[in-house]
Amino acid sequence: MKLFVDALLIVLLFGYTSCTKAxxxxxxxxxxxxxxxxxxxxxxxxxxxxxxxxxxxSHILEPTEIFKKxxxxxxxxxxxxxxxxxxxxxxxISENGVxxxxxxxxxxxxxxxxxxKLSDGRQCKISEVIxxxxxEDYILFRIKGHFVHIPVSHRKNNxxxxxxxxxxxxxxxxxxxxxxISQIRDDNYIQISCPIDHGSxxxxxxxxxxxxxxxxxxxxxxSGANLNFAKNIKVLNLSNYSY
Numbered sequence: 001m002k003l004f005v006d007a008l009l010i011v012l013l014f015g016y017t018s019c020t021k022a023x024x025x026x027x028x029x030x031x032x033x034x035x036x037x038x039x040x041x042x043x044x045x046x047x048x049x050x051x052x053x054x055x056x057x058s059h060i061l062e063p064t065e066i067f068k069k070x071x072x073x074x075x076x077x078x079x080x081x082x083x084x085x086x087x088x089x090x091x092x093i094s095e096n097g098v099x100x101x102x103x104x105x106x107x108x109x110x111x112x113x114x115x116x117k118l119s120d121g122r123q124c125k126i127s128e129v130i131x132x133x134x135x136e137d138y139i140l141f142r143i144k145g146h147f148v149h150i151p152v153s154h155r156k157n158n159x160x161x162x163x164x165x166x167x168x169x170x171x172x173x174x175x176x177x178x179x180x181i182s183q184i185r186d187d188n189y190i191q192i193s194c195p196i197d198h199g200s201x202x203x204x205x206x207x208x209x210x211x212x213x214x215x216x217x218x219x220x221x222x223s224g225a226n227l228n229f230a231k232n233i234k235v236l237n238l239s240n241y242s243y
Contacts, residue, residue, distance in 0.1 A: 063178060101201070
């Protein structure tokens with residue numbers, strides 16, 4: 001779901017053109033952020049020097065280890081449609097700036113208006129869109145620079161396994177939550193018990209090995225049952241890219 005932010009932030013945020021030092025309507029199913037209308041692009045190969053990290057962890061990590069290790073790999077995204085400012089989340093999967101978020105975080109907003117706010121306060125712009133899918137609700141893009149990143153899992157996900165999220169619900173930057181996989185759905189959604197709220201869209205779902213397994217997307221408003229969802233990371237089809 002997309003979080004509406006006071007229009008004053010337009011003045012504060014949208015003057016940045018590179019990394020510099022420096023924040024929907026409810027429905028039965030909400031998305032945790034909303035999205036840039038981007039010209040149609042073919043998927044592009046990711047150069048080997050900008051390789052995506054495959055899963056490398058051999059042992060289960062403590063929750064505190066996961067947050068300490070990957071907190072800085074998650075960032076806030078601000079967009080505007082010219083009338084208001086909206087906020088979502090995203091995360092790095094490559095040291096060389098390949099990053100992921102939900103497509104709906106950008107949909108309907110002005111091209112090039114986005115501001116990426118890193119955990120250390122720096123603000124950046126997207127340098128390249130690599131791939132996108134409205135139907136699978138993901139966007140893969142690049143930000144120039146070198147960043148802490150989260151390895152992508154190639155493990156099978158199982159109902160009942162412990163998972164964690166990092167995102168910025170309602171603008172509360174890099175909030176860490178825990179829960180379990182409640183079910184694996186046929187439409188590439190992972191149903192989870194982790195809390196998801198407006199502003200969390202595009203955040204990361206992490207397994208106990210510290211690997212990205214999903215993109216947090218949304219849930220059912222006012223259900224009171226923690227009916228929340230993440231898009232399975234496999235929809236990115238990362239095997240199409242050079243490692």
